[in-house]
Amino acid sequence: METRKIQKIGVFTSGGDAPGMNAAIRAVVRACIHYDIKPVGIYRGYDGLIAGDIEELSSRSVSNIIQRGGTILKSARSMEFKTPEGRKTAFENIQKFGIDALVAIGGDGTFRGAQIFSAEYNIPVVGIPGTIDNDLNGTDFTIGYDTAVNTAASAIDKIRDTASSHNRLFFIEVMGRHSGQIALRSSIAAGAEATLIPEIPMNVEELVNLLEHGAGRKKSSSLVVVAEGGKPGHSIDLAREVNERFNHYDTKVTILGHLLRGGSPTVADRVLASRMGVVAVESLLNNKSGVMIGIVNNQVNFTPFDHATTNVDNFDSEMLRIAGILSV
Ligand code: ADP
Numbered sequence: 001m002e003t004r005k006i007q008k009i010g011v012f013t014s015g016g017d018a019p020g021m022n023a024a025i026r027a028v029v030r031a032c033i034h035y036d037i038k039p040v041g042i043y044r045g046y047d048g049l050i051a052g053d054i055e056e057l058s059s060r061s062v063s064n065i066i067q068r069g070g071t072i073l074k075s076a077r078s079m080e081f082k083t084p085e086g087r088k089t090a091f092e093n094i095q096k097f098g099i100d101a102l103v104a105i106g107g108d109g110t111f112r113g114a115q116i117f118s119a120e121y122n123i124p125v126v127g128i129p130g131t132i133d134n135d136l137n138g139t140d141f142t143i144g145y146d147t148a149v150n151t152a153a154s155a156i157d158k159i160r161d162t163a164s165s166h167n168r169l170f171f172i173e174v175m176g177r178h179s180g181q182i183a184l185r186s187s188i189a190a191g192a193e194a195t196l197i198p199e200i201p202m203n204v205e206e207l208v209n210l211l212e213h214g215a216g217r218k219k220s221s222s223l224v225v226v227a228e229g230g231k232p233g234h235s236i237d238l239a240r241e242v243n244e245r246f247n248h249y250d251t252k253v254t255i256l257g258h259l260l261r262g263g264s265p266t267v268a269d270r271v272l273a274s275r276m277g278v279v280a281v282e283s284l285l286n287n288k289s290g291v292m293i294g295i296v297n298n299q300v301n302f303t304p305f306d307h308a309t310t311n312v313d314n315f316d317s318e319m320l321r322i323a324g325i326l327s328v
Contacts, residue, residue, distance in 0.1 A: 006100040007098075008101075011039060011073070011105065013130060014078075016075070018143055018145075018147075018148075019269060021273070022072055023265060023277070024274075031278040031280070040097060041054070041061070041072075041073050044074045045076045054097050081113055087117055091120075101123065107129070111305040112309055124288075124289035126280050126292070129143060133177055134179065137307055137310075138302075139295055141295070146265075151260050152172075155256055156187075156189075159254055163223060169246075169252070171251070171254070172226065173228055173235040174228065174256050174260060179227070181314075183227035186225060192225045193214050195320070197227045197315075198229035207242060208242060211224075226238065235253050275295065288302060
């Protein structure tokens with residue numbers, strides 16, 4: 001790829017928002033200033049790139065945001081960017097605003113778009129994984145995952161209080177499109193009785209047996225954490241089915257949904273985002289492109305976009321084993 005000196009870097013957040021995206025934006029902007037590069041913010045992801053919704057950022061534009069959830073640059077899902085015409089307009093704006101390279105903060109969809117765009121128009125792009133789902137190859141954790149898990153665990157703790165007071169069986173549904181990682185980790189942290197995840201499906205019969213076992217051991221309540229698994233609300237049907245065969249407890253359902261996307265990011269997410277933001281700028285200056293930044297075993301790692309997003313397999317069966325041992 002022909003390289004030219006990078007003088008202006010554009011940063012944007014795209015797809016599903018995640019707590020810690022602001023910390024990543026701040027780190028990109030401040031690293032740019034450190035290396036004497038002009039940072040520009042692109043609003044609403046690829047939609048803003050197409051609309052030219054772009055402005056210069058300063059060190060002060062990112063003051064007081066490291067602790068805030070959401071994203072000051074807003075986020076969007078852009079249908080137009082999936083078309084060659086949309087990407088052509090996006091590139092015209094890149095030229096118009098004199099942007100030499102991009103930092104894309106988002107999930108797998110964002111990186112698929114970045115890969116296509118970077119190849120079509122020879123523009124350097126690096127990615128920062130910002131998604132609560134932790135569903136990318138090439139990083140131990142994505143930004144937002146730790147916060148989402150903490151939010152889920154503290155919500156499950158609160159539900160436990162009411163569940164034990166009334167001898168109830170609660171189904172608690174948490175986000176996670178194709179991944180049970182939020183469900184499994186929050187379930188272990190909050191001591192739930194069972195976890196249902198898309199990676200290792202459990203049928204109603206098995207679940208009922210498990211709950212019977214717990215009831216036999218005189219548990220005052222039972223909590224089942226259910227991963228949404230691309231079917232939001234499916235825990236309602238599941239609870240009904242289970243209730244027909246198991247009626248030791250009054251049965252209730254709580255769907256945590258978008259609650260998990262909000263809130264102040266945890267220290268782990270703030271530090272991860274800060275580190276990745278600096279590395280993103282430095283890697284562009286070292287002529288990297290088409291890669292997602294990750295941290296694996298506390299070391300910086302670069303993964304080509306197509307590998308980061310394809311056949312993602314970071315399910316930790318050891319965690320399921322631990323959850324099983326501890327839920328008796
Ligand atoms: P996430 O990044 O959180 O996975 P999405 O899957 O919605 O979120 O992707 C974010 C955006 O990335 C999409 O709205 C679209 O604009 C862009 N995108 C995703 N896939 C492609 C693709 N194959 N070609 C071009 N752009 C894409």
